[in-house]
Amino acid sequence: MLSLDVRPIFYVIGALLSVLALAMAVPLVADLVAGSDDWRVFAVSSALTLFFGVLLILTNRTGRIVLSLRQTFILTTASWVVVCLFAALPFMFSANGLSFSAAYFEAMSGLTTTGASAYAVVSTLPPGLLLWRSLLVWLGGIGIVGMGIVILPFLRVGGMQLFRSESSDKSDKVVPRAADMALGFGWVYLALTFVCIIALRAAGMPMFDAINHSMTALGTGGFSTQDTSIGFYQNPNVEWVLIFFMFCGSLPFVRYISLVRGDYVGLWRDSQVRTYTAFTLIVSLLLALYLAAMDTLPFGEALRHSLFNCVSLITTTGFSSADYLQWGPGPVALFFILTLVGGCTGSTSGGIKMFRFEIMWLALRTQVNRLFSPNRMLPLTYSGKPVGSDVIMSVMSFTFVYMALILIFAVLLGMTGLDYTHAISAAATALGNVGPGLGPMIGPVGNYQPLHEAAIWVMSLGMLLGRLELFTVLVLLSPSFWRR
Template identity: 45%
Template sequence: MILPVKLRPIIFVNGLVLSKLALFMYIPAAVAFFTKTPGVVNFIQAIVITHLFSFLLLRIGKMTQSRMKAREMFLLTSSVWVICCAFGALPIMLLGHTSYVDAYFETMSGLTTTGSTVLSGLDKLPPALLLWRSLLQWLGGIGFIVLAVAILPFLNVGGMRLFQTESSDWSEKSAPRTKYVAANILAVYSTLSILCAIGYRLSGMSWFDAINHAMTTLSTGGYSTSDQSMAHFSKIAHWNGILFMFLGGLPFLLFVQALRQKKLSQLTHDAQVRGFLLIILIIGAIMSTWLWQHSALHFTDALRISLFNILSIITTTGYGLTDFSQWGHFTTTLFIFLMLIGACSGSTAGGLKIFRLQISGTLFHKQIRQLLYPRGIFPQRYNDRPVSDEIIRSVVAFTVAYFLTIIVLSAALSFLGSGPITAISGAITAVANVGPGIGSVIGPSSNFASLSDMAKWFLSLGMLMGRLEILTVAVLFFPAYWRDI
């Protein structure tokens, strides 16, 4: 039987990426070594195993000169994420003394920038381990942006063709340009991370906390170095977090272009960015006013707490600050919906993404006009550009798949014994890559450790599917994928 996908180039790229992952393990190893904290040996063990396996893959695999087919990209993308988690988990298992399942869950949660955790007593964990978790999120964040700019539009997963640019052409000719854009994005992402770290340092954090939180802010990952999450730090740190979570929720490619051309209007005229800003401003105004009226807080504090929570939720960062379920039922319900939405496509945020919500809104509005004027012709436009029926179908299929995944996952979790709140919020938080769930089991004041191993595997799959825009992974489950054409 001849598979319709060539496995050897895929194995080769997996080996290549794995060797890069091993290089990043040297950083926490070095930190452990120089600060004389635990973890040097554990990290060296993980590095050796990872290097060996990556060497093996590079030998089995074969570099190919011809470009990959779309069909091969699905398997490539999914397998890279899965295999990086398989080896990224090693230091966590060895140094954190967890089971392999727990370590895998934690790594998947890191690389998908979800930020759900099975670890507790964070404040007392070895610095090398904390740094590794933050690094995983930072790498996952930049990995996803590059994926969203360079690969997903080309595959037309979930209507991403809407964002097709020269850089996602993926032909021989445009390869140098794609590399150039990717390098630019990396430069901006790194610069923002450094600025964010400086901001946190000035707010009173130690350099270690500042660097860790900068990595998990820009990637909208949400891992913290403290069990209290952001509540552990100063008010200025919160404002710094608000700013950089906001930046992390913007479409990066557009951001890079606006910076290069020094035209901020590129950003402010974008429909998605405007929608993002509008949601934050409206909900921020309502919530901070409400909080100010219903508490003894000063207005600036009410504003800070409201904005921090809103941005933490809508950018799917998932930092904890206050237990907002105590603000009353309205806030809880509102936040569940904000989670589902997520920020802009092309950012590090998860969720359904604002542009899909806007496309659905356009569709709804068109339908209303069609009901009123049955013979009218209403072309669909978005962001001043016409939207093809193909993109609409693709957005809709994604939305169906997104909710279907959440439904199946929550059914699976409840089958494994979770209550409705845990099952549904667990499924949403995983698939939308948010992090904390709701309720006493997996809520902000608790963690995912108490779930069964099987539940953790399911949640890991949910996080992966959410991160890779569902269909990239789902397509592999169809027999047609593996059949010859």
């Protein structure tokens, strides 16, 4: 068996738990201001989380934290599992308490920015719990951006090595410079959140709702303070603001840092950004034309609703401005496909992600050209960089496993009693970290409260796999990983 030093792993998890404990002070204050007795729930949860966090830090103190390849794989999965466990405590201890399974599902959904809720009704929840749900999405978004830019390229997961920094260490160590990069992402993320709050408030949304929705829009998590999501407000200005910030959350955050440093065209120069923007606009326009042609909605209203809901699903946010299941089978089929797409790499969105579709298209085009010109040299490049066979293999493997897992999870969910539509859409929305599925139960105005406990755990696993890009978790199941 592999001899592994777990002290750095436990130390980092302890630090993450300490941050989580401090974050619980925010909903605690919200409940105190609102006069809700639930503040005690957050006080106890914070104390427990802080105790274990500090305990792990003190008992696993080492020198400079430098992780090996195996340690990083273990840490990436273990940190998500453990942090979700402690993040679930307020959901269990609250007067509106959930079971352990449902509470863990809610926490996993928040931190993976999925936005699927186990609450049947959210509009009557205490302000602290509502804020905690949104805060989990926001904190999860920061972790996801850092993981997508710093950790996953280093792990060579799913073709992410294509986005590895030119100046990063080429050895099998995670460089300390990652902390500096994460700090830059955090400032950009915070600034965008504040701007979104101001814009939503100016658009007519109440301040508390504006704070919650800004965090879940930038985190592309989709938790709302209302049971009917954004459709509750019936406010076109709110919808336009959220369209913009959901889209911002799905763009590569490293390009925002370049923008701040004066590179004003770097964002648009990114190939995946151009493809992603064009795809989103074309799909939204075609759906709007369809809805107008079928007399479902006037064109102006159809354009707004189609753009909002297409952006919401492509970015894997999960907000809804209307019950699009009423638009007919064509749009419903389209929305199922959109749950698979996802945003850009290095963003808070989930899904397969646009750069993988671009790589697959380039590989397909090259293969077709080789059929009629076998001796021709056809170099494959992406954004001006040569694409190695290892990247192509990684992208192809990821996409194959992603689609296979949707089918496997659909079968597992079907065995818990869900029909085909609910099972396949729930599997896709869990792995894609999208939130709403298809069908009256888990659709845009539904929730996951009626699901069997076994289905809740299957979906929690699906959300974890999808957020950690599949292989980060699956590699731990390989016996060779644990051998010396």
